Amino acid sequence: MTNSLALGSPRTFSDKEERALRRAVAILEGKSFVTRLTELTGEPVTILLRKLPRAITNQVNAAVRRALSQALEVALYKMGEGGFPEPPPAMFQLASTVTGGVGGFFGLGALAVELPVTTTLMLRSIAGIAVRHGEPMNHPASRLACLEVFALGPQKGGVSGEASYYAARAFLAKAVSEATQTLLQRGVAGTSAPVIVDLVTSIGSRFGVVVSEKTAAGAIPVVGAIGGAAVNVAFMQHFQQLARAHFAVRELERRHGQHVVRAKYQSYDVSRKHKLESRL
DSSP states (O other): OGGGGOOOOOSSOOHHHHHHHHHHHHHHTSOOHHHHHHHHHSSOHHHHHHTOOHHHHHHHHHHHHHHHHHHHHHHHTTOSTTOOOOOOHHHHHHHHHHHHHHHHHHGGGGHHHHHHHHHHHHHHHHHHHHHHTTOOTTSHHHHHHHHHGGGOSOOTTOOTTSOHHHHHHHHHHHHHHHHHHHHHHHGGGGGGSHHHHHHHHHHHHHHHHHHHHHHHHHTSTTTHHHHHHHHHHHHHHHHHHHHHHHHHHHHHHHHHOHHHHHHHHHHHHHHHHHHHHHHO
């Protein structure tokens, strides 16, 4: 849907645009959330992740679906023209610290309550970032682009030769297109339509991986309530960074066209990987 919003522009990129795209590639193809958690906690979160019981994984997946469904309605309902003003980023991080502390204190049992609150806070923050990058929030495609952020970031088993960011967008493309058409035809009343449910499920399949990583980190004995707050702040900051990069790319796509930006993005990603490999 990005091309339908494209304004058209010269095919050359300014120095500022080049820097913006390089920063976006570094974030979108950079450290995964589990890597950030391992650095934060000093513990091998991937090992704990493999030990999560199936029952806990099912609980996480159910909480993710509820959180995304609620967040879509609550956080984006008034993000169009005349919506309420965007709170400052510090407020989101403070609220995330509080909810993370509660979750860390009460453990997994608080996930069903804490995750929808945290996800809604994040989506409101993401929507504010989208507005600052020129997204028209009265357009369903822009609203759904906010929800897409939860499916971004490096994932295991990505498509060979494809940047993980564009692989994620390709994975969601059909669901996003159908959901956009439904919202254009039915408005907010369409949020309960099957195509919207399918989109939430698709995003949840990727978002659930990150939530599972967050849950595994919370199982580390030394984390507790204080560490739980730090993990939640890292959780918030991770998706805020992804959002800034995502909407920077979409802004460039509106100016230059998706195919042009994608080709340049891919070239930067290959160059970045070569530089990382040369340091090993």
